[in-house]
Amino acid sequence: MFPGADEYGVDIAVDDRAVEDLLQVSPNDVDAPPRLTYARNVFVPLTTACRYTCTYCTYFDPPGQASLLSLEEVREICRRGADAGCTEALFTFGDDPDDRYTEIHTQLEAWGHDSIHTYLREACEVALEEGLLPHANPGDQTREQMETVADVNASMGVMLETTAEVGAHAGPRRKVPGQRLRTLKNAGELDVAFTTGILVGIGESWRDRAESLLAIRTLHERYDHIQEVIVQPVVDNERWSDGSPDLATMRQVTAMARAALPEEISVQVPPNLAPAKDLIDCGVDDLGGVSPVTDDHINPDYTWPALRELEEIADHAGVPLGERLPVYERFLPADLRTDGFDGRVADGADGADGGRKWLSPTIRDALAADNVAGRRYRAVLRDETAAAAD
Numbered sequence: 001m002f003p004g005a006d007e008y009g010v011d012i013a014v015d016d017r018a019v020e021d022l023l024q025v026s027p028n029d030v031d032a033p034p035r036l037t038y039a040r041n042v043f044v045p046l047t048t049a050c051r052y053t054c055t056y057c058t059y060f061d062p063p064g065q066a067s068l069l070s071l072e073e074v075r076e077i078c079r080r081g082a083d084a085g086c087t088e089a090l091f092t093f094g095d096d097p098d099d100r101y102t103e104i105h106t107q108l109e110a111w112g113h114d115s116i117h118t119y120l121r122e123a124c125e126v127a128l129e130e131g132l133l134p135h136a137n138p139g140d141q142t143r144e145q146m147e148t149v150a151d152v153n154a155s156m157g158v159m160l161e162t163t164a165e166v167g168a169h170a171g172p173r174r175k176v177p178g179q180r181l182r183t184l185k186n187a188g189e190l191d192v193a194f195t196t197g198i199l200v201g202i203g204e205s206w207r208d209r210a211e212s213l214l215a216i217r218t219l220h221e222r223y224d225h226i227q228e229v230i231v232q233p234v235v236d237n238e239r240w241s242d243g244s245p246d247l248a249t250m251r252q253v254t255a256m257a258r259a260a261l262p263e264e265i266s267v268q269v270p271p272n273l274a275p276a277k278d279l280i281d282c283g284v285d286d287l288g289g290v291s292p293v294t295d296d297h298i299n300p301d302y303t304w305p306a307l308r309e310l311e312e313i314a315d316h317a318g319v320p321l322g323e324r325l326p327v328y329e330r331f332l333p334a335d336l337r338t339d340g341f342d343g344r345v346a347d348g349a350d351g352a353d354g355g356r357k358w359l360s361p362t363i364r365d366a367l368a369a370d371n372v373a374g375r376r377y378r379a380v381l382r383d384e385t386a387a388a389a390d
Contacts, residue, residue, distance in 0.1 A: 002163045002215065008182035014214040022210040022260055027251050030258040033285035036314045037266070037324040041088035041289035042081030042132065044074055046123060047104055047116065052095055052175055068107050074123045077293075078130035082373065084292045087380055088135050088154075088326035089127035091120060095139030095175075117145045124152040128366055131373030135195075135289075135326040140179050143186045150192050151360035154327040155227060157195030158183050163212045166203035181215060188223025191348070191357045193331045197230025197268070200253055201245040209253050213260040220265065224347040227328040228266040228286055231257050235273050247275060251282050258283025264330060264344045271313060280317040287313065289326070323380050331358040336367055338381050 005012070047068045069077075078089050093116065104116070113119040117138070124134035133154035138145075140158065150156065160180050169175040187194040198212045213229070220226040231254045233244045245253075250269075257267045268286040269279050276287060287310055314321035329337055331346045333356075348357035356364070367377050 002177045002181060002211075005178040005181060008176070008178040010178050010181040010185055012181065012215060012218045014211050014218065018214055019207060019210045022214065022256055023206060025252070025256045025259040027255045027282045030255045030283040032281040032317065033283065033319060035320045035322060036280070036285060036287060036310075036317065037322050038287040038310055039088050039289040039324055039326055040084075040086045041090045041135070041291050041326070042077055042086050042293055043291050044069065044077050044089055044091045044123070044127070046074070046091055046093040046120060048094070052169070068104055069123075071123060071126055075126050075130060078127045078132050080293050081291070082131040085376065086292070087133055087323075087377055088289055089124070089132040090289055090291075090326075091123060091127075091134060091136040091138065093120075093138055115145070117141070117148045121149045121152055124149060128152065128362070131371075131376070133326050133363065133366065133377070137195075140175075140183050141186060143189065146183070146186050146190055146192065150190050151362055153192070154325065154359075154363050154366075155193040155195060155331075156187060159197045159199060159230065159232070160184065160212060160216060161197075161199040162202065162204040162208050163215050164204045164208035169202075181219070184216070184219050184226075185223075188219055188225045191223075192225060193227050193327050193346075193358055194225050195228050195230065196226060197228075197232055198253075198257070199232050199234055200250065201234040201243070210256060210260070213257055217260055217262070220262070226261075226265050227331065228268045229257055229261055230268045230270065230288065231274070231284075232270055233274050247278055250274060250279060254279050254282040254284060264346075266328070271310065276313050277316050280313065280319070286324075323383055325377060325380055327359070327363070329381060332367070333359065333364070336364070336381075
């Protein structure tokens with residue numbers, strides 16, 4: 001069992017033989033992808049407050065300095081994104097920021113909210129009004145907190161990072177692997193299409209990496225809800241000077257991810273942080289969300305690549321590049337999937353309830369709407385299918 005697993009009710013275990021087998025995987029054991037995808041998004045850093053003080057993270061500001069976006073600011077960011085042809089609003093903030101930051105809690109209360117999660121819901125509704133599909137990444141969430149916002153999100157996510165206890169999760173409020181895993185389990189129980197990933201180079205061992213990937217696989221086998229797993233290297237910044245993993249490490253751990261995970265889960269590397277050109281042949285098939293209008297607020301020293309740079313990565317790999325939505329097509333019901341879709345449909349997507357298992361009526365209506373945003377979403381689906389057929 002993983003640290004904190006019992007406390008948070010996560011009943012998963014990883015087979016030692018599976019770990020040993022995965023540790024033997026090399027880039028020669030996996031295939032390059034038939035295509036690459038990416039999402040066009042805007043980054044909405046709802047607040048820069050976080051209860052944790054991880055030593056590699058520049059996202060959080062100290063108490064007294066953290067900011068909280070107003071709904072007017074959220075609307076302006078989303079409007080600029082929609083005007084630039086984006087389909088995704090990526091909402092980020094630190095774990096339970098109103099738990100540690102008095103001023104954030106006070107501001108939320110003044111705006112009529114008793115928690116950041118009810119405020120997130122209102123922000124997601126603004127994104128939908130402006131023609132973007134919300135993808136919220138608010139850190140650890142209880143089932144109740146996730147349920148508060150799930151129906152106004154096309155998909156959600158949280159980085160598992162590692163199932164190990166590492167020194168980089170320093171301070172009196174440490175990240176607990178069991179709590180992270182519980183968030184992934186909550187998503188599965190609530191039928192939320194989910195993104196997660198591992199962070200490479202924060203003090204974890206090779207065995208920890210294998211166990212983390214297998215833990216993700218175990219939860220996916222139970223709920224069929226993981227849509228992509230990010231393999232992200234830690235990078236030097238003003239709070240982290242212990243270096244990044246070298247190319248050989250990234251190639252092997254990326255290949256391990258591809259070997260550990262079923263085909264329907266995409267393996268993603270962030271092209272502003274990882275040497276993507278040198279990792280595609282290790283099984284990477286997605287380049288994540290890339291914004292034409294906003295910075296990567298979690299890694300501000302590392303700018304997003306332009307679309308032409310993504311095209312160069314795909315050309316170097318000899319595969320087509322296609323844009324995708326923040327929710328993968330396999331989670332859509334039959335009437336919203338394209339005729340050319342040939343992947344594995346998520347369990348229950350074609351159920352008797354009209355495919356509502358993964359999509360709430362709110363998100364389904366947004367995808368099917370006869371308006372500018374709805375037509376943009378469906379055009380992305382058609383283009384992705386066409387790229388896959390090339």
